Amino acid sequence: MNPMPTASSNRQNPLSCFPYGVGRDSEGVCLLVQMGPYRILLDCGLKDLSPFLATETPPADLVLCTHAHADHARGLLELHERFPSLPIYASEVTARLLPLNWLELEGETLSSFCRALSWRSAVEVLEGLTVELFPAGHLPGATAILLTYTKSGRAYTVLYTGDFFLSNSRLVEGLSIDPLRGLSPDVLIIEGSYGTARHPRRRQQEKQLVEKIDRAIANQMSVLLPVPPLGLGQEILMLLRSHHQFTGRDLDIWVDTEVATACDIYLDLLPALPTAVQNFAKHQPLFWDEQVLPRTRRLPSSLEEKIQLPCIILTDLTADWSPYCSPALGTWVVLLPERPQLDESSTLEKVLRCATTRLSWETYLLAEHSDGRNTIQLIHNIRPQHVIFVHGSPTYLADLTSLEELQSRYQLHSPAVGTLVELPIGDTFIQPAAPTETNYEGELNEFDTAVQITLPTTIIDDPHWRHFADTGLIEARWQGEELVLRGLSQRELLSQSSSVKFQMDVDCCRNCRHQRGQRCWNPASPLYDFKVTPEGYCPAFESAELRREE
Numbered sequence: 001m002n003p004m005p006t007a008s009s010n011r012q013n014p015l016s017c018f019p020y021g022v023g024r025d026s027e028g029v030c031l032l033v034q035m036g037p038y039r040i041l042l043d044c045g046l047k048d049l050s051p052f053l054a055t056e057t058p059p060a061d062l063v064l065c066t067h068a069h070a071d072h073a074r075g076l077l078e079l080h081e082r083f084p085s086l087p088i089y090a091s092e093v094t095a096r097l098l099p100l101n102w103l104e105l106e107g108e109t110l111s112s113f114c115r116a117l118s119w120r121s122a123v124e125v126l127e128g129l130t131v132e133l134f135p136a137g138h139l140p141g142a143t144a145i146l147l148t149y150t151k152s153g154r155a156y157t158v159l160y161t162g163d164f165f166l167s168n169s170r171l172v173e174g175l176s177i178d179p180l181r182g183l184s185p186d187v188l189i190i191e192g193s194y195g196t197a198r199h200p201r202r203r204q205q206e207k208q209l210v211e212k213i214d215r216a217i218a219n220q221m222s223v224l225l226p227v228p229p230l231g232l233g234q235e236i237l238m239l240l241r242s243h244h245q246f247t248g249r250d251l252d253i254w255v256d257t258e259v260a261t262a263c264d265i266y267l268d269l270l271p272a273l274p275t276a277v278q279n280f281a282k283h284q285p286l287f288w289d290e291q292v293l294p295r296t297r298r299l300p301s302s303l304e305e306k307i308q309l310p311c312i313i314l315t316d317l318t319a320d321w322s323p324y325c326s327p328a329l330g331t332w333v334v335l336l337p338e339r340p341q342l343d344e345s346s347t348l349e350k351v352l353r354c355a356t357t358r359l360s361w362e363t364y365l366l367a368e369h370s371d372g373r374n375t376i377q378l379i380h381n382i383r384p385q386h387v388i389f390v391h392g393s394p395t396y397l398a399d400l401t402s403l404e405e406l407q408s409r410y411q412l413h414s415p416a417v418g419t420l421v422e423l424p425i426g427d428t429f430i431q432p433a434a435p436t437e438t439n440y441e442g443e444l445n446e447f448d449t450a451v452q453i454t455l456p457t458t459i460i461d462d463p464h465w466r467h468f469a470d471t472g473l474i475e476a477r478w479q480g481e482e483l484v485l486r487g488l489s490q491r492e493l494l495s496q497s498s499s500v501k502f503q504m505d506v507d508c509c510r511n512c513r514h515q516r517g518q519r520c521w522n523p524a525s526p527l528y529d530f531k532v533t534p535e536g537y538c539p540a541f542e543s544a545e546l547r548r549e550e
Contacts, residue, residue, distance in 0.1 A: 014149070015156055015187060015423040019415050021046050023191070023391035027417065028071045031189065031390065032060060033158055035149040038129050040064060042145070042160050042189070044075035049082070058083040062125055065090040065114065066162025067142035068097035068230060077102055080113040089125070091133055092116035093141025093272050100230050100262055120179065122148070137165035137174040138368055139231045140269060144175065146185070156425065157185040159382065163391065164191065165367070166374045167202040170238040171266070173274050181381045186425050188384035192414075195396030196372035196403065199365065209236070209335070209364045210245050213312065216333040217251065221360075222310040224324055224334045226317045229258035231368060232337060233314050234266055237287060240312065241296065242280060251294040252308055255287075256315035260298050263287045324359070334361040339368075372400065379406065386423050389414045395463050438462065453485075471531045510534035513544045 020030040028045025041060035052059045063086060065073050076088060076098065090098070095114040099105075117123055122132040128150045133143040147158040159180070166174045199205065216223050227233040233255075240246050240253055255263060266273070270281055277286070284292050299313060309330045315321070317337075324332055370378070379387060387410045389397045397414040406412055415421045442455040459465060468474075468487035475486045509515045509532040514522035520532050525540035 013422060013424050014151065015158065015425060017187070017189065017388055017413075017415070017421045017423065019390065019417050019419065019421075020051060022415065022417055023071060023193075024393060024417075028074065029391055030075065031160075033147070033160075033189075035129065035147060035156060035158065036151055038062075038126055038149065040129075040147060042066070043072040043162070044079055045069075045071040045073060046075040049075050049078050052079060053082050058086045060086070062086070063088040064131065064145050064160075065094060065098070066136065066145060066160070067139045068094050068100060069139065069163065069228075070101050072162065073098055074101050077113070084113075087125070088114050089117050089131065090114050091119070091141045091143050093269055094143070095141075096269060097139075097141055097230065097262075097265060100258075100265065103258065103261065122146075134179055135173065135175065136162055137167070137169070137172055138163045140172055140266070140272060142172070144180070146183075157183070158187040158189065159183065159185040159384070160189040161191060161378070163193070163369055164378070166370050166378065168274075169202060169368075170235050170242070171273055171277060175378075177378065177381050180378075182383060184383045184385075186384065187386045187388065187423050188379065188382055189388045189390060190375065190379065191369060191391035192372075192375060192389040192397045192400045193369040193392045194367070194371045194375075195392060195399040197396075198373050199367050199371040202367070205365050205367065206239055206243070209366055210239070210243055212333075212335060212362055212364055213240075214245055217310050217312075220310055221331045221333050222324075222329070223312045224321065224332050225312065225314045226319065226321065226334065227259065227314055227337065228317050230262045232366065233259040234263055234287075235366065235368075237263065237296065237314060238277070240294065241287070241289075246294050248293050252311040253294050253296045254299040254307065254311060254313045255296065256299045256313065256319060258316045259314050331358045332360075334359060336361060336363050338363050338365045375400070376403070376406065379410070384410060385425065386411045386413065388421065395467070398463070471533075473533075507537060507541045507543075508534065509536040509538075509541075511544050513542045514540075515544075 014034070014036040016034040018032040018034070020032065021028045022031075023029040023045070028047060029043045030046045031042040033040045033042060039060040041063040043066055044063060059079075063076070063079065065076060065088065067073070067090075073094075079086065080088060095116045098114055117131065117133050119133055119135060122130040124130050130148045130150075132146040132148075134146065136142040136144040142162060142164070144162060144164060145160045147160070149156045161175075164175045165172070166177070168174045200208075213223050225233075225236060227236060237253065237255065237259075267286060270278060270286065280286065285296075287296055288298070289296050294312075299315070300307075307329065313324070321334070387406065389400055389412070392400075394414075400406065401412045401414050413421050438458075440455050440459050442453055445452040445454070460469075467489070471488055473488040475488055477484055477486075509520070509527075512520075512522075514520055514525065515532060520527040520530055520538075522528055522540050522542070525538045527536070527538050
């Protein structure tokens with residue numbers, strides 16, 4: 001980690017940004033913005049606060065937290081304990097949700113260290129520096145933050161979106177563009193979680209999820225939904241409580257501990273939730289209800305004694321799923337969320353560890369962040385001079401910064417952790433160098449039973465290649481007159497193949513003693529060290545039963 005930056009020595013350039021964390025992998029988001037003499041820390045989702053704790057001097061003059069998700073807030077308590085006089089600000093709802101990040105400290109008042117600010121009201125927090133909060137969608141209490149520093153009659157502005165979502169969801173109204181349209185800040189710091197990807201409309205996403213759950217229940221299979229404790233779990237629970245396909249059905253929905261705790265806090269925040277949700281709560285309980293169907297209950301400690309099958313269970317994404325593999329609990333389908341920040345390897349490892357003929361799995365999309373189309377729309381409506389992209393994989397952010405429609409209008413940045421970004425402000429637009437776009441020329445050969453496309457090996461050096469070639473399998477489709485190739489991920493293969501019921505007497509990779517982690521470990525096999533599909537086969541097959549007998 002680079003040493004903590006100091007104020008810019010260039011008085012004509014009072015703005016800069018130093019990222020301690022940009023939300024890649026599991027590092028969290030933490031940005032230090034310099035505005036004139038002031039240092040403002042935007043979010044503190046770091047797991048390791050050692051860059052701050054090694055000194056007696058606070059790392060900033062104030063801290064602003066956009067919302068209560070761990071990747072934006074988990075370091076706040078430790079930061080407060082080290083520097084109790086450092087002011088920390090957030091919306092009132094976020095201040096009340098923050099304790100969910102430290103449930104192990106039950107009984108302590110944790111929200112008192114965070115000062116609540118009102119919506120859409122510019123507050124002077126330091127001389128010449130004002131803060132204004134706008135609802136950002138994504139999560140109750142989530143904010144976009146407008147910072148304004150005035151010096152010698154000149155106002156310098158920075159808008160930080162945090163995590164934002166333009167569409168309305170079940171429990172949160174989307175970010176409204178109207179108050180921000182034409183704002184023209186000097187700097188816009190914006191998330192790019194989904195890169196340039198485009199999503200179906202929110203209601204279509206909900207419909208697809210409901211259909212997956214409905215189909216499983218109709219087949220007498222129970223549904224397990226591992227979700228983050230805060231946000232997505234409550235959204236799905238509200239969807240199931242209010243959707244016409246489930247209203248009145250004799251069905252139990254069970255909610256595990258941490259997800260249930262967040263539900264309880266949501267009930268205390270009811271006046272801050274959308275009007276439609278408040279109206280719903282006037283006629284029946286928002287979450288806990290054992291009278292109106294479907295019944296919604298807290299998950300009991302002894303599953304086999306109380307659960308009526310089939311049922312639906314919402315549990316923490318990081319919880320142990322093995323109790324649901326019990327033969328007494330029938331067959332299950334696990335529905336995994338498609339999330340850009342999800343630790344794919346650990347989730348797949350857990351799925352493989354729970355592999356059984358009684359469990360199958362599928363994925364679903366219920367986005368909590370705006371897609372590429374809405375991200376670009378927001379940028380064009382705000383019209384900043386500088387755009388800093390954070391909170392996304394390097395590949396996704398590179399896709400955004402390589403867009404010509406953005407390059408020609410704005411100065412684009414996608415900084416790595418520890419890289420100071422100077423933000424010169426002026427009337428002259430300096431066009432940044434465009435990322436190199438590489439085309440790969442290959443050959444096409446037709447055979448009797450197959451078509452072969454050959455590309456140069458230089459394509460392997462492209463950062464997209466690792467994801468494209470993850471399993472060695474691809475999918476092709478026509479898009480007009482062009483043929484589009486797409487790599488199939490491990491999760492997709494698991495989703496496709498999990499619905500197939502394997503028998504132990506079938507000679508296939510699923511039942512081979514040398515298949516571990518979806519990879520062949522038999523040196524005698526032509527598939528050695530390759531990714532394999534469960535239904536695959538080779539002459540070196542050896543039954544997994546031999547391993548158990550040994």
